[in-house]
Amino acid sequence: MARSNLATRFLTAAVGIPAILALLYLGPPWGFALFIGVAILVGALELFGMTHDKDAPSRVIGVAITLGVFAVLWLFGADPRVLVGVMLLLPIVALFVTLARLGAIETSALRAMSMGFGPLWLGGGLGALALLRRDAGAEGPGFVVLSLALAWLSDTGAYFAGRFLGKHKLYAAVSPKKTVEGAFGGLAAAVLGAVLGHYVFVRSMPLLDGIVLAVVAGSLGQAGDLAESMIKRSFGVKDSGGIVPGHGGILDRVDALIVTGTFTYLYVLWLWPGA
Secondary structure, three states: OHHHHHHHHHHHHHHHHHHHHHHHHHOOHHHHHHHHHHHHHHHHHHHHHHHOOOOHHHHHHHHHHHHHHHHHHHHHOOOHHHHHHHHHHHHHHHHHHHHHOOOOHHHHHHHHHHHHHHHHHHHHHOHHHHHHHHHOHHHHHHHHHHHHHHHHHHHHHHHHHHHHHOOOEEEOOOEEEEEHHHHHHHHHHHHHHHHHHHHHHOOOOOHHHHHHHHHHHHHHHHHHHHHHHHHHHHOOOOOOOOOEOOOEOHHHHHHHHHHHHHHHHHHHHHOOOOO
16 A cells, blocks of 8 residues: 555656646746645635534635735735735634634634634745745746755655654654654755755755755754644544645645745745845
8 A cells, every 4th residue: 555655646746746847947927826826725625624614604715815815925925014914914804704604612713713824824835936936037946946845855855764764753643653763864855955956956046055944944844744734633634635646635745845935935035145
């Protein structure tokens, strides 16, 4: 079963990665933004399917708010007033939506918090990839690939290091199979991805910057993976969905990418010499 699942993962990657690269390098920024928008839509359906499983209208509202956050970032992200407005208004909207769709009072606080958190986590975190593709100019596709490399190489390195070397549990209460050895293997793979990025697809990024970014984003990306596992386990769910063969749902694939993409975008925004 494990070999079959691994083969399915590789087959999915063999089909998906070239398609994503073609869209990144050959398509316009808005084309990649539409792709990200679809990923956000599916991810929001998965998230609110867990948090509001018995309330279809609230699921629709949550998905709409999440897409709205992404649209605001894409259209008005350069205006800090708009960003502050979103951050201040979103929790209030989440509370009012929960009041209108009260349901079981015992879970109302959880549902209100998820309605305020989810749109920022998905609409903002995945939305950062679309902004990265657009705002970094000619280097935009390369920085998106760097974000993907930091997340996916870290995940792959952690998987194999944990499988062959893993002895010490990393955080058994959240993810019983993850190990300390796997975490270090994932971090080493992320650093390798940053080195490749410096020499191959983001040459304007200093090597030291790439290594620091890999250590910070790679380690926190693994924490993002744990955080999504925590959410799933709290709802008794193994996979967030089944849309990606061999990988589960969208959330299962982008939990670390949300973190690495966000930190890569913040690096470009604040520290990148080419900005």
